[in-house]
Amino acid sequence: MPSNSALFPRNFRKAYPLAVRGEGCWIIDQTGRRYLDASGQAAVINIGHGVTEIGRAMAEQSSQLAFAHTTQFHSQPAEKLAQRLLALAPPNFRPGGRVYFTSGGSEATETAIKLARQFHLESGQPARYRVVSRRQSYHGSTLGAMTVSGNVTRRAPYQPLLAEWGHVAPCFCYHCPFGKEFPDCGVACASDLDNFLSASDVASVAAFIFEPVVGATLGAAVPPDGSVLDVGCGGGQFVLRLATRAPNLRITGVDLSPDQVKRATARAQHHPQVRFQVGSALKLPFPDDHFDAAISIASIKHWPDQSQGVYELIRVLRPGGLLQIAEGDRSCSLADAQAAVRLAVPRPLRTIALMALRTYVLGQGPDLDDARALVAHRRLTQARVERMPSLPMLLISGIKE
Numbered sequence: 112m113p114s115n116s117a118l119f120p121r122n123f124r125k126a127y128p129l130a131v132r133g134e135g136c137w138i139i140d141q142t143g144r145r146y147l148d149a150s151g152q153a154a155v156i157n158i159g160h161g162v163t164e165i166g167r168a169m170a171e172q173s174s175q176l177a178f179a180h181t182t183q184f185h186s187q188p189a190e191k192l193a194q195r196l197l198a199l200a201p202p203n204f205r206p207g208g209r210v211y212f213t214s215g216g217s218e219a220t221e222t223a224i225k226l227a228r229q230f231h232l233e234s235g236q237p238a239r240y241r242v243v244s245r246r247q248s249y250h251g252s253t254l255g256a257m258t259v260s261g262n263v264t265r266r267a268p269y270q271p272l273l274a275e276w277g278h279v280a281p282c283f284c285y286h287c288p289f290g291k292e293f294p295d296c297g298v299a300c301a302s303d304l305d306n307f308l309s310a311s312d313v314a315s316v317a318a319f320i321f322e323p324v325v326g327a328t329l330g331a332a333v334p335p336d337g338s339v340l341d342v343g344c345g346g347g348q349f350v351l352r353l354a355t356r357a358p359n360l361r362i363t364g365v366d367l368s369p370d371q372v373k374r375a376t377a378r379a380q381h382h383p384q385v386r387f388q389v390g391s392a393l394k395l396p397f398p399d400d401h402f403d404a405a406i407s408i409a410s411i412k413h414w415p416d417q418s419q420g421v422y423e424l425i426r427v428l429r430p431g432g433l434l435q436i437a438e439g440d441r442s443c444s445l446a447d448a449q450a451a452v453r454l455a456v457p458r459p460l461r462t463i464a465l466m467a468l469r470t471y472v473l474g475q476g477p478d479l480d481d482a483r484a485l486v487a488h489r490r491l492t493q494a495r496v497e498r499m500p501s502l503p504m505l506l507i508s509g510i511k512e
């Protein structure tokens with residue numbers, strides 16, 4: 112770097128070539144030397160360099176209007192881009208999803224942290240502020256983003272400035288933090304979040320942030336693949352959410368209703384790794400030891416013999432596989448039922464929604480003791496029954512022996 116440069120460099124001891132042009136995956140310096148940009152810089156130049164139609168669109172727009180503050184205006188291009196992003200986003204962002212634009216990733220992380228806090232303030236839970244994250248993650252360079260990032264060396268100099276909200280293990284099979292191997296590990300890294308939450312002040316946790324694929328701080332680490340069974344999948348909403356978030360999972364949904372299975376199959380046409388089939392929870396149409404995880408969400412209250420259903424879920428799990436059942440909690444507090452209604456229902460309908468929830472949903476679910484009996488004396492290690500914090504739900508979980 113010439114000594115008369117006005118640029119503050121990332122490294123004062125390094126000489127930087129002058130980049131003048133980009134072509135696809137190449138960056139060209141002022142001497143004509145070409146550099147293969149194999150990673151798209153910080154894995155963010157996914158469309159390549161020097162894309163003329165993008166440059167043209169930017170020039171055209173900025174010559175009409177470059178900036179109008181969002182406190183006072185919306186604009187057609189921003190609306191169009193927001194619609195486009197929602198169409199690409201996982202299905203639970205639609206309908207009714209909204210996009211908030213920021214100037215970059217760090218600001219997006221800061222905004223997400225603030226949004227999580229604001230959500231809890233407005234839903235009557237002011238004690239929630241901590242955002243839990245994973246070690247060796249990267250969420251940006253600003254102070255809030257560094258607080259939730261987990262690169263120990265990068266955090267070290269700024270430690271006094273950063274809040275300590277808690278970090279859990281990364282999902283990193285190449286150097287497993289637990290010295291285990293997939294699939295026998297039982298996805299110990301996922302349980303680490305559970306363990307952390309039960310050991311720390313869970314009532315102050317506002318959110319969990321993580322990179323589905325960790326970038327440069329872990330070398331593009333993807334989570335392991337595996338097979339998941341969802342029993343009582345209904346129209347497949349949860350399966351499709353899972354498939355969108357974890358495209359490396361093979362997911363099977365089973366439901367007693369042929370109509371629901373037809374609906375779910377139609378919805379899953381763009382997810383080749385997902386399939387749905389008709390089947391009874393009490394006699395699952397799969398061999399023993401078949402799946403890495405077996406889950407059921409808000410379905411067991413409909414099973415005529417819940418004990419037989421749980422037996423079947425465990426039977427089709429491979430040893431070390433994960434069992435997770437979520438269901439409405441008949442023994443939940445009135446405050447938790449009210450909080451759930453407040454989240455989902457507009458004010459004028461809340462009283463009636465609360466009555467319906469307590470009678471027709473929670474009233475048919477297990478209470479804490481029923482749930483404990485369901486997993487007692489099973490082929491499970493770490494069998495657990497717990498109330499989901501501030502929700503009228505029970506979570507039953509365990510690892511098959």
Ligand SMILES: Cc1ncc(COP(=O)(O)O)c(C=O)c1O
Nearest residue numbers: 153215216217249250251322326
């Ligand atoms: C997951 C994640 N979050 C946030 C950021 C920060 O983005 P920016 O550099 O635009 O501030 C990055 C950047 O690589 C990232 O990978």
